Amino acid sequence: MSAAFQASSAPSRRTALRGMGVGAFALAGAGALSACSSRESEAGASGAAAKAGFTITDQRGRKVTFDGPVRRIATAIIPSPSMIAAVDGSYERIVGINESTLQANKEGIFGTLFPESKKTATIAGADFVPNVETTLSLKPDVVIQWGDQGDEVIDPLENAGFKVIGLTYGTQEQMETWLDIFGTLVGKKERAAGLVSWMHDEEKAIRALVAPETGRRTKVLYLRTAADGWTTVNKAHYMNHWTDIAGGVNVARDEATGTPQVSVEQLLAWDPEVVFLSGFDTTAPADLYADKRLASLRAVRARRVYKVPLGGYRWDPPCCESPLMWRWVAQILHPRLATRLGLRDQITKTFDHLYGYSISRGQVDDVLRLGMNGGSSGYDGFRA
Missing domain, CATH: 3.40.50.1980 (Nitrogenase molybdenum iron protein domain)
Incomplete structure (x- = not known):
């Protein structure tokens, strides 16, 4: 099967996405979508990866090691929650977001897709400087922050003992690296790879x-x-x-x-x-x-x-x-x-x-x- 995606015959909102891997994506011609039926069979495989320990190299070149699955994610980066939800097929791991993201969730359709996104705690505003006290209260397994916006946005988090993944912005290639990182975080690397291929x-x-x-x-x-x-x-x-x-x-x-x-x-x-x-x-x-x-x-x-x-x-x-x-x-x-x-x-x-x-x-x-x-x-x- 080729590497893109197809339209499901009976979409059931989030449940249809759980466990989707690269096999669920198949492009035909200039954007037409073809059929495939491997969602359920890949659910176990894609979820299993998150159970073991793993290491991610972020876009600063820093290695961040996890002993087990990541269940709670806070992110100061504005578009990342929707991307994590798309890779994961769920919003349930996201516990903290940027104020601008919250505004978009309330104004747009994302709040309809995932109603809980309209009341998620905010950990940073437009300047991306983190509210460490709020972040501590959320007890995230990892915090996602800009890795190229200065020490003032990332040092307070690392000094507080958080595992921090630093991301950089600007190109399609950098964004594809985000997807790979998110796929690793939630144990769905095949799903992330399928999105990139699409x-x-x-x-x-x-x-x-x-x-x-x-x-x-x-x-x-x-x-x-x-x-x-x-x-x-x-x-x-x-x-x-x-x-x-x-x-x-x-x-x-x-x-x-x-x-x-x-x-x-x-x-x-x-x-x-x-x-x-x-x-x-x-x-x-x-x-x-x-x-x-x-x-x-x-x-x-x-x-x-x-x-x-x-x-x-x-x-x-x-x-x-x-x-x-x-x-x-x-x-x-x-x-x-x-x-x-x-x-x-x-x-x-x-x-x-x-x-x-x-x-x-x-x-x-x-x-x-x-x-x-x-x-x-x-x-x-x-x-x-």
């Missing part, structure tokens, strides 16, 4: 679909609202990966700082054809359309400003739903490919396999933010 197949399929459309790459800009205006991202950000797959180019890629401030003057100078608005704030396309300072901006004139979807997690950063983001961006940049990209069908199949959940048509509308994006060019192509 992502590789999806990237190849989407690139093939958009290749005939990309003689000239579309100029795009990613904007996040800040206290004094906007920020964007340079070539070090994951945004460049999903932009490149879909046939676009980030107009801010060569900026010296990772998240540069953006003035009105700079926006007009870049004059992007498409603007993607971050899922981490409340700014909507209507806000840019109504801003008289931006009336001459090409993306505003063409009404090609779009709010990034919110699925099991926000689609801006790397997560297990990233292949859906790639398809969404590809359809934004190349609307006539809508039928061939089949995003709505992909969302249904992906939610089944990542979370064991049968998502409704109305919920797909919510994920895609049809209300917020409905006034933007080409968005009727995302309707059922």
